Amino acid sequence: MGTGTLAPTLKHALLAYATWTILYIFGLLRDFVRNRRGKASFKGYAPIRQDFEDFFTRRIYYRIHDVFNCPVKGPPSAWMDIIERTPVNRQKPLMATGKIKRCLNLGSYNYLGFASSDPYCTPRVLDTLSQHGWSLCSSRADAGTTPVHEELERELASFLGKQAVLTCGMGFATNSVFLPVLAGPGTLVFSDALNHVSIVTGVRAAKGTVRVFDHNDPVHLEQLLRQAMLEGQPRTHRPWKKVIIVVEGIYSMEGEVVDLAGFVAVAKKYKAYIWLDEAHSIGAMGATGRGVCEHLGVSPADIDVLMGTFSKSFGACGGYVAANKDVIDYFMAQCPAHLHATAMTPPAVQMVLSALRLITGADGSDRGAHKLSQLRTNANYFRSRLLHMGFNVLGDWDSPVMPIMIFQLAKLSATSHEMLRLGVAVVVVGFPATPLLTSRMRVCISASHTRQDLDYALQLFDYVATKCDIRDPPLAASNLVFLGPADSPPAGQPLGPPNEWVPLA
């Protein structure tokens, strides 16, 4: 199981509720004054934002909107240049001040470090660009398929151990548009409670029936499945046509690895199909980067559809589905993304292909293998040190995604500001992306981080944790099961001067 817990202690829960209550009351007071001054009129139209959305956006989100959407200059590699913006000024948009700061990047999904230019990949990408241009302005089905697309699909299929692969220009659409094609009327889809929004969108768009099972819980799934088998389809009580179980390899907001063996056992017993979303795990998990199947020792043959994205480990954009030949043929004839959407841009296709060749070692070097082992070492080192410092870190060992629980909204923005001031870019997430009480900070480790980078970050984490009071020693200590090697002495060293904002050249 994971190394942390989502459940807040009583203290955290009370404080978090207090924060929300205060924000809410002050929001109401301000709205009261505003309404006295006269409400904006829409001349016969309903307001475009609903009451609560409107209230939330104006009175809560805009207070801390500077911690999101932070613009970046240059590639999102291990260190990146953050563009400074004007401080929050009511609800006015934030403007760039013209200054930048070099920050350590712990926010991007750059697991294998392919975000910046690469001596192997970049020349090949440029080659493809000069040969096929940057867009074919056509769907794959009409006139958007280049030889590079086909090459990638072939090599990816053999890498994943599946018969065929179909790519799509966007990872989100790979779930949201491909899932409805499989889940037609009479299909029962079981979706994990914490599945990504793209999956939720996909199953909502589908004509089949959706049931949600508890997060990562095959036992609950089995109960629901047996119940559904007895009842049959709603109203008609006809037997279901097919059952699809949709799970993710690594849950991006929890960092947890799926209990794949458990789900495969249930799927086999009840003849259900499995759709596995490997967005965060492909290229990041497993000894040779083949994802959670390899990591957990499950045969890819037991998974009916392997889905993944190229915007994380591969440093490009887009997504893929890998399955048996007949399934892919069906997608090619029936999937709207294949029929109507612009084909994936050839340079990105080449980027994925080159990155894939590095990972498999087809380029003739061991750079890919090195990146993979570096990522794992970095991830486990960082996690063990964080746990030692008393953070409540979610997720599993080997997973490069490390959410750190903060619980309280006010601390969320304080932590983010403090981190940015000291030169570390981390992601903070709160409501509505998470439930009210479980605001968190998220760290994504990359193979391109050096040990010095990580130690630098850890020092700052230690300092900020004290300042913002985000440690949770009892929660963390109960989960200390493994200690990574600690080369350098933990905290206590004096902090070096943080990078300063410098004017943009």
Add this chain to the structure above:
Amino acid sequence: MASHMVPAVGEFLPRDALAWVEEIISTAWTTFKPGGRLHPQTFIESKGHLVVEAILLALISYLLFQGRQKPQRRKERPLSKEEVDELCEEWQPEPLVGKLTAAQAARPPHVITAVSGCSVEVDGKPTTSFASTDFLGFSNLEQGRQVCEEAIHKYGVGACGPRGFYGTMDVHLELEAEIARFMGAEEAILYSYDIATISSIIPAFANAKDLIVCDEAVNYSIQTGCSLSRARLLTFKHNDLADLQRVLEKVAAEDKRSRKPLNRRFIVVEGIYASLGDMAPLKELMALKEKFKYRLIVDESLSLGVLGQHGRGAADHFGIPPTAVEIVGASLGTALACIGGFCSGNREMVDHQRLSGLGYCFSASSPPYTAKVTLETFRALREEGPRLRERLAANAAAFRALAAGVPGLRVVGGEAAAASPVVHLQLDPAPETYEEGDLLLERVVAHVLKHHSILLATAKYSSVETRRPPPSIRRVRLRPVLVTALHEPRHLQAATTALTEAMAALRPR
């Protein structure tokens, strides 16, 4: 009195039996005689009537309830674990995917080995393409290539994160500002893929309480957006303003009766319809929209850069000021020759999507080089747009006129659609079945490619699309021919000649 009559009756009976009967009768008499314990009068006086009434009441209620008694359902025993196991064991799922139709199976996957304007190489063979939406030929801009190269050196390929989490590059902001300037809107928001653009915009603004009125011929993305929003969905006949007015009036009448709080209302149309190639009559639509207080969502994917004085699309074409249409969504994969999509509107509208547009919040942002190259194509559009648009319109009109002469095919749209470069040809007379027409057109396309080196594309639809109403439109098959500004008269002539020849060769007699 009665007692001395008894011996007369009992002459022939044994003595003790007679005494016994006499006993009974006398007892009965003493009980029932007037003044006796059970004489009706005494009985009633001593509240005995209550007993009678109680009996009657019980009888009446028995009779009353008798009629309502349902046949009692036999309580079923819940299935035991073994029985459930057996049921699960018995169940056989359908295969994960269905079967392909003959036409779908007949579609060969073309590989485009080289592109240069409208001449492409299909599987290594030089061909004239009528299948690309690069209407103005911007996918071959020399500067574009340079800019792209520089951007790849500088930014790498991917953005490695959603816009919210360090996936916002300076180029994305530049591009958003440029789009807003070009569209004459306050702000614009960038999506990383065209098919997820409108389908994210609509659910960001509409939920189960709201109302969407859309044209029945809208594309997949709009259909999905409407169904994801769970809003009440009404459709009107394609481009039929009278029908739209009927729908709007019906809603207005309902409103008067129900007095519900005002909800958000939208009319959704496309600038150029992807599945028909004609244009929405925006001018008249604007009047209706203003009258009934609806917000207008226009998908300008195919019309952006192609129509209008400034190239802003169909609204521009009809001389509608840019801020009059509340929400404009469009693809960047058509005339702007890149990938992605955007939405432009006022600040509140756009800002709301930065929190609620699912395809924006939860997807990796578009690669920085694509943003950079789109900036370049926007520049080209400003500079060369007017000249190219003129040529494009002439080409479109010329092709429509030529195609009208092809026997067995009919051009969809007529006079009103003359400026649209998306030309759909429809089998005329309509085939018996959809499948038959589909297969015939697949063959025609393959024939034209093989013998005339001209690449056309059939209109392909997925079974997940809900075209409304399906039966009437589904009878005929449509085919888009995408005319671009790069085509020369000889290309257009060649295409129609090829089509005529193919139709003659393949059409069933």
